[in-house]
Amino acid sequence: MSLYSEIVxxxxxxxxxxxxxxxxxxxxxxxxxxxDVQYVFLAARGTSDNAGRYANYLLGAFNGLPxxxxxxxxxxxxxxxxxLKNALVIGIxxxxxxxxxxxxxxxxxxxxxxxxxxxxxxxxxxxxAADFLLDIQAGKEKAVAATKTYTTELMxxxxxxxxxxxxxxxxxxxxxxxRWMKSVLKHDSKISQTAxxxxxxxxxxxxxxxxxxxxxxxxxxxxxxxxxxxxxxxxSADFQHGPIAMLESGFPVLAVAPKGKVFxxxxxxxxxxxxxxxxxxxxxxxxxxxLSLASLPLTIPAEVPEWLSPLVCILPAQMFxxxxxxxxxYNTEHPRxxxxxxETK
Amino acid sequence: MSLYSEIVxxxxxxxxxxxxxxxxxxxxxxxxxxxDVQYVFLAARGTSDNAGRYANYLLGAFNGLPxxxxxxxxxxxxxxxxxLKNALVIGIxxxxxxxxxxxxxxxxxxxxxxxxxxxxxxxxxxxxAADFLLDIQAGKEKAVAATKTYTTELMxxxxxxxxxxxxxxxxxxxxxxxRWMKSVLKHDSKISQTAxxxxxxxxxxxxxxxxxxxxxxxxxxxxxxxxxxxxxxxxSADFQHGPIAMLESGFPVLAVAPKGKVFxxxxxxxxxxxxxxxxxxxxxxxxxxxLSLASLPLTIPAEVPEWLSPLVCILPAQMFxxxxxxxxxYNTEHPRxxxxxxETK
Numbered sequence: 093m094s095l096y097s098e099i100v101x102x103x104x105x106x107x108x109x110x111x112x113x114x115x116x117x118x119x120x121x122x123x124x125x126x127x128d129v130q131y132v133f134l135a136a137r138g139t140s141d142n143a144g145r146y147a148n149y150l151l152g153a154f155n156g157l158p159x160x161x162x163x164x165x166x167x168x169x170x171x172x173x174x175x176l177k178n179a180l181v182i183g184i185x186x187x188x189x190x191x192x193x194x195x196x197x198x199x200x201x202x203x204x205x206x207x208x209x210x211x212x213x214x215x216x217x218x219x220x221a222a223d224f225l226l227d228i229q230a231g232k233e234k235a236v237a238a239t240k241t242y243t244t245e246l247m248x249x250x251x252x253x254x255x256x257x258x259x260x261x262x263x264x265x266x267x268x269x270x271r272w273m274k275s276v277l278k279h280d281s282k283i284s285q286t287a288x289x290x291x292x293x294x295x296x297x298x299x300x301x302x303x304x305x306x307x308x309x310x311x312x313x314x315x316x317x318x319x320x321x322x323x324x325x326x327x328s329a330d331f332q333h334g335p336i337a338m339l340e341s342g343f344p345v346l347a348v349a350p351k352g353k354v355f356x357x358x359x360x361x362x363x364x365x366x367x368x369x370x371x372x373x374x375x376x377x378x379x380x381x382x383l384s385l386a387s388l389p390l391t392i393p394a395e396v397p398e399w400l401s402p403l404v405c406i407l408p409a410q411m412f413x414x415x416x417x418x419x420x421x422y423n424t425e426h427p428r429x430x431x432x433x434x435e436t437k
Numbered sequence: 438m439s440l441y442s443e444i445v446x447x448x449x450x451x452x453x454x455x456x457x458x459x460x461x462x463x464x465x466x467x468x469x470x471x472x473d474v475q476y477v478f479l480a481a482r483g484t485s486d487n488a489g490r491y492a493n494y495l496l497g498a499f500n501g502l503p504x505x506x507x508x509x510x511x512x513x514x515x516x517x518x519x520x521l522k523n524a525l526v527i528g529i530x531x532x533x534x535x536x537x538x539x540x541x542x543x544x545x546x547x548x549x550x551x552x553x554x555x556x557x558x559x560x561x562x563x564x565x566a567a568d569f570l571l572d573i574q575a576g577k578e579k580a581v582a583a584t585k586t587y588t589t590e591l592m593x594x595x596x597x598x599x600x601x602x603x604x605x606x607x608x609x610x611x612x613x614x615x616r617w618m619k620s621v622l623k624h625d626s627k628i629s630q631t632a633x634x635x636x637x638x639x640x641x642x643x644x645x646x647x648x649x650x651x652x653x654x655x656x657x658x659x660x661x662x663x664x665x666x667x668x669x670x671x672x673s674a675d676f677q678h679g680p681i682a683m684l685e686s687g688f689p690v691l692a693v694a695p696k697g698k699v700f701x702x703x704x705x706x707x708x709x710x711x712x713x714x715x716x717x718x719x720x721x722x723x724x725x726x727x728l729s730l731a732s733l734p735l736t737i738p739a740e741v742p743e744w745l746s747p748l749v750c751i752l753p754a755q756m757f758x759x760x761x762x763x764x765x766x767y768n769t770e771h772p773r774x775x776x777x778x779x780e781t782k
Binding site for chain 1: 519674
């Protein structure tokens with residue numbers, strides 16, 4: 093099975109990416125620092141858009157860079173691109189093929205912005221449209237649902253943020269990710285056994301906040317693509333502003349709640365869901381009291397720092413989606429109605 | 438019923454808002470034009486966040502302004518706000534109370550940005566934190582689910598965009614909105630009669646693109662808050678990148694597809710959903726061929742320009758949510774688990 097082997101090979105891909113791309117990332121960071129970059133303008137779709145959500149928090153928190161997610165239709169259908177003065181324009185796409193993402197980079201270049209492509213295809217239109225290329229080097233991804241290209245995209249963003257802050261301690265933490273990922277892969281048999289419990293789950297919400305807002309989105313996307321579960325992602329804050337009303341007793345809630353600055357707010361929400369609504373909880377965390385609320389607790393190593401936790405937390409989420417797809421009897425390699433490369437304008 | 442009367446009073450609220458706030462908006466626009474504003478940084482939650490999505494397209498298309506949606510947790514939990522040089526910082530909140538939105542405005546002011554509050558409460562903390570106030574003047578909103586405060590927020594954004602572009606033809610179009618809204622309110626009995634068909638609908642997806650991406654989000658939010666339907670909003674482009682896989686024959690899809698630049702892309706998606714998946718379609722449009730695909734077609738006036746269509750299209754969506762809530766036997770005034778003012782950090 094390609095999907096399974098692509099999930100399992102992630103620690104090795106991350107390790108080799110760090111080794112081979114560190115210098116390139118440092119050179120790109122040096123060029124960015126020469127310019128008066130005031131914010132990032134980022135274009136992506138699907139899984140790559142979720143990597144963009146990680147960039148939003150990471151570049152904001154560590155590099156002081158606000159981030160605007162591009163609305164590609166302004167460039168394609170409306171033909172009214174905004175003025176991108178002093179923006180760093182980033183495009184993220186596994187295939188580098190999607191015309192709408194390419195058109196954002198082309199416009200950025202036309203407006204004399206610095207442009208950066210993050211892609212798995214060094215010879216793609218996206219790579220050609222950009223001043224700089226960060227090759228995620230994930231190797232051919234055969235399964236339609238993206239897994240290793242998501243974590244390698246996150247890794248590129250984490251490396252770029254680290255290079256921009258020129259911080260040795262952060263580089264050292266990046267080198268630990270493969271080990272943390274491997275330890276999380278050990279949950280495989282537990283998740284495989286428990287997946288049957290969710291055989292008839294057809295809808296769920298996925299909660300995350302801060303750095304792991306991205307993880308909530310990506311977990312939900314895997315469940316939709318692979319297991320055809322109507323899974324909607326939320327920040328715990330937005331969830332309180334309305335959507336919480338739709339939950340009934342026993343409703344399954346998946347949560348990404350590792351230790352860190354937003355943990356207490358996530359934990360308060362989980363306690364409320366547990367106590368007031370008797371929600372069924374699946375929790376990815378390294379905090380015992382959060383895990384103790386869950387029907388299916390998924391532990392990550394205690395020492396994972398919050399800023400890198402999205403690279404580790406997504407692995408049990410991918411495994412959960414994989415095993416649930418098998419329990420439901422669906423095709424893990426070729427989901428219905430979607431293709432690997434989606435060419436949207 | 439407060440909710441029903443608040444839906445119905447929208448044409449009058451929009452009319453009086455235009456009359457009373459035009460000068461104020463023009464003064465605010467003049468101040469913005471004195472500064473070297475390079476992008477907009479906007480903070481909001483829930484319904485107001487959906488108004489922010491409209492601003493993203495409108496200020497981009499007509500005013501060349503890129504827009505970044507704030508991630509409030511960077512300001513509150515992480516205490517690492519990004520550098521907001523040359524940003525116009527906007528906060529939108531009905532109550533003006535939410536501490537996280539207020540903290541974004543306070544930080545913007547600290548960093549010497551121009552700050553603007555769009556709120557229904559002129560004496561709220563949000564209004565006090567900002568340089569400029571745009572009072573949406575919706576009157577007291579008693580129902581927990583926001584309706585008239587959404588359209589008046591949209592109207593403030595449309596007026597601001599128009600004032601920044603100093604375009605008389607656009608001001609004239611703004612004056613037509615109350616009339617268009619009134620004509621759409623006439624669908625009430627048709628929607629009321631058809632709502633029973635969706636009595637047992639417990640999940641749906643809502644599609645919109647471009648200016649009406651916001652409408653898709655707001656329609657979905659009303660369905661979640663009021664009728665407890667798991668409704669997930671998508672742009673038709675993102676929907677193709679994965680989520681379409683989860684649809685089975687007969688699945689209900691709600692779509693906002695008025696004539697305009699993105700219409701053809703929406704129509705292609707609707708045809709595909711109709712033909713390949715036999716989806717049940719509810720369509721808001723002024724195009725006959727799009728409406729002909731729908732089990733429940735909801736017509737808006739032919740002459741509504743695309744940029745103002747979100748102010749008109751949301752009315753049948755609100756009525757649909759209202760009547761469905763009644764058909765399901767739920768409380769339209771006080772949905773379970775949520776409050777009118779949600780104070781998130």
